[in-house]
Amino acid sequence: MSGSVSPLAPKSFATVPALRGVRMATASAGIKYKNRTDVLMMVFDKPASVAGVFTRSKCPSAPVDFCRANLSHGTARAVVVNSGNANAFTGKKGREATALTAKSASAAVGCGENEVYLASTGVIGEPLDATKFSGVLDAMAKDATGDFWFEAAKAIMTTDTYPKVATRTAEIGGVSVTINGIAKGAGMIAPDMATMLSFVVTDADIAPAALQALLSEGVGPTFNAVTVDSDTSTSDTLLMFATGAAAADGQARVETAGDARLASFRTALNELLKDLALQVVRDGEGARKMVAVTVAGAESDVAAKRIALSIANSPLVKTAVAGEDANWGRVVMAVGKSGEMADRDRLAIWFGGIRVAVDGERDPAYSEAATSAAMKEEDIDIKVDIGLGNGTATVWTCDLTKEYVAINGDYRS
Amino acid sequence: MSGSVSPLAPKSFATVPALRGVRMATASAGIKYKNRTDVLMMVFDKPASVAGVFTRSKCPSAPVDFCRANLSHGTARAVVVNSGNANAFTGKKGREATALTAKSASAAVGCGENEVYLASTGVIGEPLDATKFSGVLDAMAKDATGDFWFEAAKAIMTTDTYPKVATRTAEIGGVSVTINGIAKGAGMIAPDMATMLSFVVTDADIAPAALQALLSEGVGPTFNAVTVDSDTSTSDTLLMFATGAAAADGQARVETAGDARLASFRTALNELLKDLALQVVRDGEGARKMVAVTVAGAESDVAAKRIALSIANSPLVKTAVAGEDANWGRVVMAVGKSGEMADRDRLAIWFGGIRVAVDGERDPAYSEAATSAAMKEEDIDIKVDIGLGNGTATVWTCDLTKEYVAINGDYRS
Incomplete structure (x- = not known):
């Protein structure tokens, strides 16, 4: 067990009643x-x-x-x-x-x-x-x-x-x-x-x-x-x-x-x-932020989930979240590597409810200050609209921190 | 560009001659x-x-x-x-x-x-x-x-x-x-x-x-x-x-x-x-060790490469190498998650030329001291024999260090 409790731990625990049988x-x-x-x-x-x-x-x-x-x-x-x-x-x-x-x-x-x-x-x-x-x-x-x-x-x-x-x-x-x-x-x-x-x-x-x-x-x-x-x-x-x-x-x-x-x-x-x-x-190892990745507009729900997992598993997306960086270029990368259909010019991306990219480029209304503020939250929502169909999925992950590396890589004596 | 040169950099550079045309x-x-x-x-x-x-x-x-x-x-x-x-x-x-x-x-x-x-x-x-x-x-x-x-x-x-x-x-x-x-x-x-x-x-x-x-x-x-x-x-x-x-x-x-x-x-x-x-x-970001992953005995070369990439891309294998830990349990995990055919009871695993696991368990001759010494090297060879066929492949990767997280996740001001 780790020494300190995850900062993302529930503030209180559910009282679980006895259950017959x-x-x-x-x-x-x-x-x-x-x-x-x-x-x-x-x-x-x-x-x-x-x-x-x-x-x-x-x-x-x-x-x-x-x-x-x-x-x-x-x-x-x-x-x-x-x-x-x-x-x-x-x-x-x-x-x-x-x-x-x-x-x-x-x-x-x-x-x-x-x-x-x-x-x-x-x-x-x-x-x-x-x-x-x-x-x-x-x-x-x-x-x-x-x-x-x-x-x-x-x-x-x-x-x-x-x-x-x-x-x-x-x-x-x-x-x-x-x-x-x-x-x-x-x-x-x-x-x-x-x-x-x-x-x-x-x-x-x-x-x-x-x-x-x-x-x-x-x-x-x-x-x-x-x-x-x-x-x-x-x-x-x-x-x-x-x-x-x-x-x-x-x-x-x-x-x-x-x-x-x-x-x-x-x-x-x-x-x-x-x-x-x-x-x-x-309670993910080393987690400091909880990330919900929602993909909409994919060709199917299966495609949406595959894209969402590609984003959620990307070390570069996860380190960006750890760094409170709304790095949507890395989200584009992860969409691209998922293998699912995507059209760069139809993609739209939101961090914490703020649209940062649309129609294949940075959102003209992009505000660095607003986005930075959103990234300081403990819970980060990343949303991607693929713009091709009706497939949707949400997956959850945590950020990738130095603590993850420490927990899993600290030298055996 | 990073401030310091990778410790794995070549000791000298090739002299590349002019080439006609x-x-x-x-x-x-x-x-x-x-x-x-x-x-x-x-x-x-x-x-x-x-x-x-x-x-x-x-x-x-x-x-x-x-x-x-x-x-x-x-x-x-x-x-x-x-x-x-x-x-x-x-x-x-x-x-x-x-x-x-x-x-x-x-x-x-x-x-x-x-x-x-x-x-x-x-x-x-x-x-x-x-x-x-x-x-x-x-x-x-x-x-x-x-x-x-x-x-x-x-x-x-x-x-x-x-x-x-x-x-x-x-x-x-x-x-x-x-x-x-x-x-x-x-x-x-x-x-x-x-x-x-x-x-x-x-x-x-x-x-x-x-x-x-x-x-x-x-x-x-x-x-x-x-x-x-x-x-x-x-x-x-x-x-x-x-x-x-x-x-x-x-x-x-x-x-x-x-x-x-x-x-x-x-x-x-x-x-x-x-x-x-x-x-x-x-020159991988944050790399401190070079890792060659060789898979033999897979059902095909394609299967061997997929297994090798599953090992080479596993954050838990990569952090273990960073920690100089011959953590073959994580290699078993990565073989298992590759989706390719594998039989736990036929697997054999080597770190740095030392066989650490065989026939589905720890090698009876396993020496912690010898393995620890091998893991301190700069170049780490991980070899897995799947024991099912003749497929082979080698892939190369580096370890996953806190520096990788720092390079990719340090806070934007």
Whole structure:
């Protein structure tokens, strides 16, 4: 964990209520860190529907492989997450570690190993000694409690400077349901570092296939629209669980994502995913400014997102934002390199709501003073109108600072 | 230009001889810089064959558009290059500036405007006042001299900390020919900053189509295999000219790139292109280390290059090198995110010739001391064996340092 909290951290944290059907416990297993918790266990006393999305890495971690294999089973009884070691690029030893953890968790909870979900974050390539925490899962399963979301979020932190929690309510067929979530960042990846993990739980009664559809659709404009440094972790994992406890209040089970009763739930879920995703960006390594990049007028939404990511991942755009420089020449560069259709002479670019370029040149009304003032803000909006079609997309990123280089490049002794 | 010379600069510069058929002059037009030359003119007294490769940006600069349009004509009489302003994203004014420059150059040299080639590097989005230098082209054409390569290289510098020159000799059908080249970097792009420009001239007599084929084939493993920051300039331009002066020594004109007499020339050209490309990397903004990334065992050469670029462009790999940290976990991450086929359990990774990971885990013989020592070198070789096929590729990059962020992000006052 970093010494100081990100200047972009939320001014206050959401109070996340207990949610029927899930209990949590944390422990300090000393995997890597001292004097802090580094293991989280979530227990579902009745089988919960489960859905998941994972890293697109071709070299995923052992826990990612493990979760993917279990997902077809559709229900979950336990989740075990550790920080400090990613159990990635650990070969046979990595599979042995997930097997041992799953076995211990299934014994502790009294469920099948195919109802266990695992995630690990931390160093890549170091064997994970799962015996360090497998022995404490029995006690954790017994002690687990519902009102523990903030502590849960703390146990999974790596270079995060603050825990990430969110909660929303919705209704399904007139029955009130809750969605809670936690997440961690803080670079997109790595050894001694970060990875994106998030766990979302609702007490709604939703079948696995519908839950998966909701989640897969929800991540597009949220978790899949944020980038800190364009690097992709071997371990990124977003799992969602539905305990079904709201059935006791008369919520009839939702079987398909097309069910009209999901309108409120879908909105609440997407808001919660966006909330967590933006909290991850606001804790990006070395971040001093939050940047929203909106592209309009592209040939399609897919093209707009590709252009927006090209801008958001450009080191030159990100260093310009760090320097409070409304350097729209670099935005033009990033549009050009995206590979998507663009016509220089139709481009318009805004920084902080101020149009700085239009029709292929600097805006005649450009004011250096007004633009400089806008760039001093903590939140910077960059907008580009491609002028060719109706495709739009927004992605979020942070600036690239010397602190990012220091965090990721300071000499090992 | 930066205040201090890159620590990776060549210890000495090549002495580049005059080359028959081309004369050069430089001038100080005060486009942006004070007390230095910022315009280069090259004059071919007889029409030279010309070939070119350009940025893939969808928002290319006005000079790139201009050169592309002229290239089908096949011969060149004049080249005008300015530094300090890229004439990119300048709309109609940009086209007016290229038209004025071409008109002035054609008048000065006595050639068609379709025999003129232009390149500009510097700020994006500022109108280029071509009247600043169009008036001096007459005098430059008259004064141009052959023994002027080093001065030519200096006039086109932007954030470069040293001029980039190279020379090679070859033979075609028993006749000795020379190839000279200059280049500039030093980020891949930008406003107040860099772009990659290079100009190569030979006295060989080679037809335009053959020259284009040689150049297009030569850039793959050279200029197209280097990256400083993954950003793509609006203005990247590599032009090659063949003056044909060697015909006077009896060199029979080469009409096709398949001509067997080109063997020596092709080798020399490719070496020269690699020499210049690596000089650009060694002057990458903020660079303290030169990194060669070699990928072997990929499914194809194309796949190998994509993986190598994924590693070379990863901010986390580049910051690790800056920190002298043989962080192979980040290399695994970059392999995984490339999108190409990879099997974690077959990967092997070397830093500085030392194998650090094999068969999906840390090498059992891994020595922290030996690896740390290797990482202190100025030139770092990273090698990855994917273990799946025969595809290989090498790309070159530099580390990502706080100085890069400072150069590109320091506050505008």
